[in-house]
Amino acid sequence: MIAAAVAIVAALGITAAVGLGDGDKKPGTTSGPVAEVSGGSDSDKAATVLDRPFAKPDLVLTDTQGKKYDLRAATKGKPTLVYFGYTHCPDVCPLTMSNIAIARKQLPKADQDKLQVVFVTTDPERDTAAELGKWLPAAGDPSFIGLTGDFKTIQAGARSIGIGIDPAKKEKDGSVVSMHGAQVIAFSPTTDQGYVLYGESTSADDYAKDLPKLIKGENP
Numbered sequence: 001m002i003a004a005a006v007a008i009v010a011a012l013g014i015t016a017a018v019g020l021g022d023g024d025k026k027p028g029t030t031s032g033p034v035a036e037v038s039g040g041s042d043s044d045k046a047a048t049v050l051d052r053p054f055a056k057p058d059l060v061l062t063d064t065q066g067k068k069y070d071l072r073a074a075t076k077g078k079p080t081l082v083y084f085g086y087t088h089c090p091d092v093c094p095l096t097m098s099n100i101a102i103a104r105k106q107l108p109k110a111d112q113d114k115l116q117v118v119f120v121t122t123d124p125e126r127d128t129a130a131e132l133g134k135w136l137p138a139a140g141d142p143s144f145i146g147l148t149g150d151f152k153t154i155q156a157g158a159r160s161i162g163i164g165i166d167p168a169k170k171e172k173d174g175s176v177v178s179m180h181g182a183q184v185i186a187f188s189p190t191t192d193q194g195y196v197l198y199g200e201s202t203s204a205d206d207y208a209k210d211l212p213k214l215i216k217g218e219n220p
Helices: 092-105 109-114 129-139 151-159 204-216
Strands: 007-011 014-018 047-055 060-062 068-070 080-085 116-121 145-147 184-187 193-198
Touching: 060 151, 080 092, 092 116, 092 129, 092 204, 109 204, 116 129, 116 151, 129 145, 193 204
Parallel strands: 080 116, 116 145
Antiparallel strands: 007 014, 047 193, 060 068, 080 184, 184 193
16 A cells, blocks of 8 residues: 655645545655646646756665665756655556656657656665665666665655655554655756656656656656
8 A cells, every 4th residue: 555645736826636645644744835836727737837846856875786876966967757655565656657667668769768767765674776676677667767775865855855755664464554755756857956746647648748848858
């Protein structure tokens, strides 16, 4: 089960809830609005364009090869999608990675090579570099970057882009649940800022439609 954060997007007096997972639970780390939307609500679009973009998280973690990975330095000037989740999630996390992978395959090869997809674990105790290395190619694509490290560092990085995550907890039935916001944030290759947000209901077709623009740093 995934329990996602409630991300409140406020603009022009309009509020919209995004990223609420099944069970309607909320991690206690979410505080305040995620961002402001640059225009009114458009039900035909999966993307939420942010009026106040996020700075890319200042995260230095460990990749699936066990090497240090500086998110800002490694993705500078590249179109980048960032998602926080965990490999033991039975539904939203693998579906999100699969949808992005399907959409990526529809891009021209040159654009596929440009796109960076970064999956940051919210459950680093179980999601080791090796575990991420096995899970990501199956759930998404071999090109996807998996990162693990210190939980508090990951939590602070997620919070900096409005995503709340809580430490993994063991339920009464013995299962371990990681509660986290389920948003995908797109970072522009021209500004390196997170300017577009996608909720967990975004489909592969939605991503396929928007990726060509995101790769250019344009609004979808």
